[in-house]
Amino acid sequence: MTPEQLAAARDRTLRDVVAPDLRVLFCGINPGLMSAYTGHHFARPGNRFWPALHASGFTPRRFAPAEQWEVLELGFGLTNVAGRATARADELSREELMAGGERLIAKVAAYRPGWLAVLGVTAYRVAFGDKDARVGPQELRLGGTRVWVLPSPSGLNAHWSPATLAQEFGRLRAAAYGSQYGPRAADGDATGAPAAVRAQGPDGTGLRI
Numbered sequence: 001m002t003p004e005q006l007a008a009a010r011d012r013t014l015r016d017v018v019a020p021d022l023r024v025l026f027c028g029i030n031p032g033l034m035s036a037y038t039g040h041h042f043a044r045p046g047n048r049f050w051p052a053l054h055a056s057g058f059t060p061r062r063f064a065p066a067e068q069w070e071v072l073e074l075g076f077g078l079t080n081v082a083g084r085a086t087a088r089a090d091e092l093s094r095e096e097l098m099a100g101g102e103r104l105i106a107k108v109a110a111y112r113p114g115w116l117a118v119l120g121v122t123a124y125r126v127a128f129g130d131k132d133a134r135v136g137p138q139e140l141r142l143g144g145t146r147v148w149v150l151p152s153p154s155g156l157n158a159h160w161s162p163a164t165l166a167q168e169f170g171r172l173r174a175a176a177y178g179s180q181y182g183p184r185a186a187d188g189d190a191t192g193a194p195a196a197v198r199a200q201g202p203d204g205t206g207l208r209i
Contacts, residue, residue, distance in 0.1 A: 014039065016079040017068050018111055023075040023176045025113035025145075027104060029082065029089040029097075029123040029152065036085035040065035041078045046155030048165055049119070055162070056169035075177075079107065081118070081127050089154070094126055101127030108142045115176050116145050120152040135168060137175065148172050 014031040035043040042049035043065040054062040081100035082092050108116055118124040125133050138147040151160040
């Protein structure tokens with residue numbers, strides 16, 4: 001990005017992709033500069049959010065960031081904890097994350113998703129005051145909304161490979177869509193489990209992406 005584009009990105013606000021009563025509301029930490037500039041969530045080429053959605057069966061194909069509004073038809077939406085665009089999420093202050101958590105609670109109350117999926121365990125711990133939180137479903141409930149913490153899909157998060165990231169997304173998909181098992185149920189086996197999830201071995205290897 002040019003210096004002019006970077007300056008413009010820092011002044012822009014990324015719109016939520018949201019509607020009432022979704023199965024899942026995915027919540028990133030905050031917009032990256034590319035996302036703020038383009039207006040598209042998870043727009044940086046190295047971000048693994050869109051590939052993980054497809055590999056786990058949330059989408060019937062790999063969506064481009066510019067196709068973000070199509071996810072509402074599949075029952076899920078997109079938002080962020082904090083609104084300020086930064087090059088890295090660790091540029092946010094603790095106060096920004098805590099204020100973002102309060103706004104997110106109000107947003108969940110207004111839109112009533114079945115699940116809130118926060119993409120980043122460190123940011124979740126700060127925003128919701130839970131220093132012991134781990135990836136996976138949480139005990140916390142926001143009204144009728146359950147909470148799941150997912151790993152950050154940033155390419156900087158080397159602790160999670162594309163395969164294990166897709167596996168964790170698949171666990172959420174199974175919980176959110178139940179026996180229907182989400183928008184790609186027809187692509188799965190008799191129970192609706194998608195091929196990407198079925199293909200893993202006992203040690204988590206062999207996951208097809």
